[in-house]
Amino acid sequence: MEKNGAEITFTRFSPKSSQTGMFCELCAVSVPNEASFQAHLRGQKHVRNVEKQNDWNKKARSSVYVGGIKKLPAAELSLADYFGKFGNVKKITIDKTMKCYAIVELEDEEVVNKILTEKQHKIDGVCVKVKPREVKAYVKPQPKQLEASIKEPVLSETLWKEIQDTKDVNSQILLLQEKSQLSPNDLHLRNLLCELVQSALQEAFPGCLIKQFGSSINGFGVHACDLDLHFEYEEVHPDILQELSPRDKEEMKSGTYSNDTTSAISASDVLLAVAEIIKQCIPDCHKIKAVLSARLPVVRFYHKSSDMRCDISLSNHLAVHNTKYLRFCWQLYPNFRPLVFVVRAWMKHWELAGGVHTNGPRLNNYAVTLLVLFYLQNTQQMPSLANMVKKHQGQKVLINGWDCTFPTSVSNFRRGLHSSSPIVELLANFFTFYAEVEFSNVVLDLRSAGIVQVSEFLTEKSFVVVKCNHPSNSNTQASVNGGPSSESKAQTFKIGSLNVRDPFELTHNVAANVNEKQMKLFTKCIRNAALASKMKLYRTKPQSSEAAWGLLNLFVNHHNKHTDASESDANSIEQRFNIKKPTNTANAGNWCDLAAGVVVVVFRDIFAMSINSVDMEDTAEQLQPSAVTYSREDCGEELQNCSSPCNKDFDRAGASESRKRPASPTDCGFCKRAKMLLSSPSSADISSSNILTISLPYTAECTATQRLWEGRRKARRNLVKSGKSDLLQLEIEVSKMLLSDKSMDTSVTRESINHSFSEDLMNTTVSSIGSADTTAVFAFTLRLELVDENTLGVTLIATSKNSDFITFYHHIKSFLPGFVIKCSKQCDI
Numbered sequence: 001m002e003k004n005g006a007e008i009t010f011t012r013f014s015p016k017s018s019q020t021g022m023f024c025e026l027c028a029v030s031v032p033n034e035a036s037f038q039a040h041l042r043g044q045k046h047v048r049n050v051e052k053q054n055d056w057n058k059k060a061r062s063s064v065y066v067g068g069i070k071k072l073p074a075a076e077l078s079l080a081d082y083f084g085k086f087g088n089v090k091k092i093t094i095d096k097t098m099k100c101y102a103i104v105e106l107e108d109e110e111v112v113n114k115i116l117t118e119k120q121h122k123i124d125g126v127c128v129k130v131k132p133r134e135v136k137a138y139v140k141p142q143p144k145q146l147e148a149s150i151k152e153p154v155l156s157e158t159l160w161k162e163i164q165d166t167k168d169v170n171s172q173i174l175l176l177q178e179k180s181q182l183s184p185n186d187l188h189l190r191n192l193l194c195e196l197v198q199s200a201l202q203e204a205f206p207g208c209l210i211k212q213f214g215s216s217i218n219g220f221g222v223h224a225c226d227l228d229l230h231f232e233y234e235e236v237h238p239d240i241l242q243e244l245s246p247r248d249k250e251e252m253k254s255g256t257y258s259n260d261t262t263s264a265i266s267a268s269d270v271l272l273a274v275a276e277i278i279k280q281c282i283p284d285c286h287k288i289k290a291v292l293s294a295r296l297p298v299v300r301f302y303h304k305s306s307d308m309r310c311d312i313s314l315s316n317h318l319a320v321h322n323t324k325y326l327r328f329c330w331q332l333y334p335n336f337r338p339l340v341f342v343v344r345a346w347m348k349h350w351e352l353a354g355g356v357h358t359n360g361p362r363l364n365n366y367a368v369t370l371l372v373l374f375y376l377q378n379t380q381q382m383p384s385l386a387n388m389v390k391k392h393q394g395q396k397v398l399i400n401g402w403d404c405t406f407p408t409s410v411s412n413f414r415r416g417l418h419s420s421s422p423i424v425e426l427l428a429n430f431f432t433f434y435a436e437v438e439f440s441n442v443v444l445d446l447r448s449a450g451i452v453q454v455s456e457f458l459t460e461k462s463f464v465v466v467k468c469n470h471p472s473n474s475n476t477q478a479s480v481n482g483g484p485s486s487e488s489k490a491q492t493f494k495i496g497s498l499n500v501r502d503p504f505e506l507t508h509n510v511a512a513n514v515n516e517k518q519m520k521l522f523t524k525c526i527r528n529a530a531l532a533s534k535m536k537l538y539r540t541k542p543q544s545s546e547a548a549w550g551l552l553n554l555f556v557n558h559h560n561k562h563t564d565a566s567e568s569d570a571n572s573i574e575q576r577f578n579i580k581k582p583t584n585t586a587n588a589g590n591w592c593d594l595a596a597g598v599v600v601v602v603f604r605d606i607f608a609m610s611i612n613s614v615d616m617e618d619t620a621e622q623l624q625p626s627a628v629t630y631s632r633e634d635c636g637e638e639l640q641n642c643s644s645p646c647n648k649d650f651d652r653a654g655a656s657e658s659r660k661r662p663a664s665p666t667d668c669g670f671c672k673r674a675k676m677l678l679s680s681p682s683s684a685d686i687s688s689s690n691i692l693t694i695s696l697p698y699t700a701e702c703t704a705t706q707r708l709w710e711g712r713r714k715a716r717r718n719l720v721k722s723g724k725s726d727l728l729q730l731e732i733e734v735s736k737m738l739l740s741d742k743s744m745d746t747s748v749t750r751e752s753i754n755h756s757f758s759e760d761l762m763n764t765t766v767s768s769i770g771s772a773d774t775t776a777v778f779a780f781t782l783r784l785e786l787v788d789e790n791t792l793g794v795t796l797i798a799t800s801k802n803s804d805f806i807t808f809y810h811h812i813k814s815f816l817p818g819f820v821i822k823c824s825k826q827c828d829i
């Protein structure tokens with residue numbers, strides 16, 4: 001197919017794909033049908049891409065490849081001079097890495113043909129190879145956001161396993177801190193790079209000072225975190241000064257300069273000079289640039305050997321002092337540090353926080369640390385900065401006009417602290433605390449540790465803070481109350497979706513970059529984590545060794561587990577978990593064989609699956625779903641005399657295709673039985689005689705035709721209220737109720753209820769209901785084997801990747817181990 005002279009290719013999806021339609025390779029867009037595809041071809045996006053491809057092809061046909069240019073002196077000039085004899089040269093692109101070849105773009109194809117007619121090309125005595133440029137397909141440039149999205153998980157597979165195998169949640173948190181924090185080698189490497197930068201800048205800025213701040217030294221640094229450097233200078237070398245401020249020629253020629261001249265140099269000029277010095281004097285650095293548009297301008301570069309990003313800021317005294325304050329806080333309250341490591345990892349996992357340079361509206365690590373600090377201040381685990389300053393009797397510290405005073409002695413404040421809570425409780429309460437905060441209406445003030453309503457905050461004089469421009473004067477103080485000053489600059493606190501006020505720079509909202517969309521995600525994740533921290537899996541280690549518990553429970557998407565990155569094995573075909581024997585079991589000899597029998601009964605009777613044994617052909621019929629009938633006599637008087645309102649409600653429910661009405665204790669006997677379909681047979685009570693004994697290893701082919709793992713919790717609650725309590729029988733009744741809902745929603749009409757309900761519905765069995773829809777939801781191979789004398793291994797192997805199978809696997813992985821253990825105790829096996 002052609003469009004505007006360019007050939008556009010498209011492919012249909014393969015038959016195995018669940019998608020149908022057509023695909024435009026040029027735009028990388030899928031469309032459902034031919035009509036939509038034709039509309040896409042007429043769209044602006046496709047037309048623009050066609051024009052770009054035409055331009056790309058035209059340039060390729062008007063260019064030549066020139067190889068063997070490494071020995072050419074001044075290669076670009078030599079190439080331009082030589083090929084200029086044939087025609088107009090538009091562009092020359094030389095290989096930047098090896099400088100072995102060049103692409104020469106000429107005026108048109110006729111000039112290219114003239115060049116190619118020459119059999120040999122010799123430029124300045126060097127023979128070069130000239131051939132047509134290879135015309136490749138146009139590739140749409142990928143945005144940087146897509147490159148950034150390809151990232152490693154926060155918790156690697158190895159670390160996930162190590163955390164999973166620990167004994168309690170406190171140990172998990174401490175292990176995460178130990179594995180995440182900067183190692184002594186990391187700290188040593190950062191010190192070396194800091195010294196290297198300082199030595200490179202010493203010649204241009206004699207006596208300059210390079211000092212680390214931020215995560216590298218405040219105690220919260222993790223592997224591969226940025227290296228933040230504070231650059232401070234007093235003198236500038238005359239040669240550099242002449243380049244930076246060449247206003248007074250005579251003064252520069254004499255080699256003298258004054259302090260006024262030095263102070264008149266702009267910060268932008270200094271940072272540009274620093275970037276040039278790093279480029280020329282420090283090896284192994286790349287992507288060096290001065291970011292002058294940032295709130296605080298920096299020089300940014302990457303150090304290849306250490307794979308570290310470095311930011312150099314000019315005279316960032318506030319950040320240096322803030323670093324000391326955070327370090328003081330975790331020394332005052334040691335649990336502050338591991339709590340920050342966990343919350344940072346959690347927020348990064350859910351894409352709520354991370355480096356500002358790659359994550360747009362997400363929180364930066366400093367803001368996350370302040371959120372943890374604010375929580376501890378509001379739970380009396382740590383005093384507020386305002387209270388610290390009141391008790392401080394030392395000298396007042398002013399930086400850039402801000403009051404940055406805080407005590408340095410830890411011992412004077414530990415006595416007044418609230419008794420330290422366990423880290424597991426602190427973490428759970430962190431999510432609970434913020435789940436109750438209405439972030440859009442408040443400002444979190446880190447200085448006073450108060451939650452201030454935005455309406456009140458805007459009326460306070462502290463909303464507009466006037467700070468002094470010359471903090472060197474000891475008598476000059478920041479006027480927090482907005483007092484006038486002849487040498488002052490007004491700054492306004494920026495109100496946003498999330499408002500977190502810096503403890504020292506009172507006009508700085510450290511979360512001002514967070515937008516409304518990101519804030520909704522933040523609130524949702526906080527509330528989900530608050531619920532997850534109340535689950536049993538958060539505090540208690542389960543029997544299954546592969547279950548996500550404790551700290552890991554916060555990294556699992558409980559609403560859609562199979563898409564979560566932490567369950568990395570959920571997309572594979574083979575899934576496996578173990579069931580361990582309880583420690584106090586009397587019958588230890590054949591426990592695993594009997595537990596395997598419970599597993600088979602669960603699949604057969606609870607989930608209504610057909611099970612065909614591969615190892616025992618003679619028991620294949622025995623393992624089909626059990627059939628328990630419901631006779632007309634069992635209904636008795638209820639069927640003949642039912643004229644109550646609940647019967648009418650049931651009649652309407654049966655006529656509705658979308659409405660599902662579970663059995664209720666207030667229903668009459670007829671409606672309750674009709675909703676559940678089957679009575680409770682005494683033969684299904686739990687006893688060791690009802691449990692199959694399976695010889696291990698055991699393999700069977702299983703087929704599921706009903707989604708009986710969905711909606712079990714609600715149905716179970718209704719049955720427990722109506723008096724059902726036997727373990728296995730309760731789960732079977734849950735399945736019957738779910739099957740009855742499916743049957744009546746799809747096949748039972750008002751007419752059938754009035755005329756033949758008693759004849760047909762009352763004689764329905766579990767087997768027939770389960771086979772009402774013979775289409776298999778999924779099929780899999782069940783393998784039961786002995787891992788050791790106390791552990792049963794359960795393996796599910798799906799015949800194909802199926803979302804229903806993955807959902808069922810996660811349900812059974814959570815449900816089955818505990819259920820088998822309870823059954824074994826109740827049956828005394």
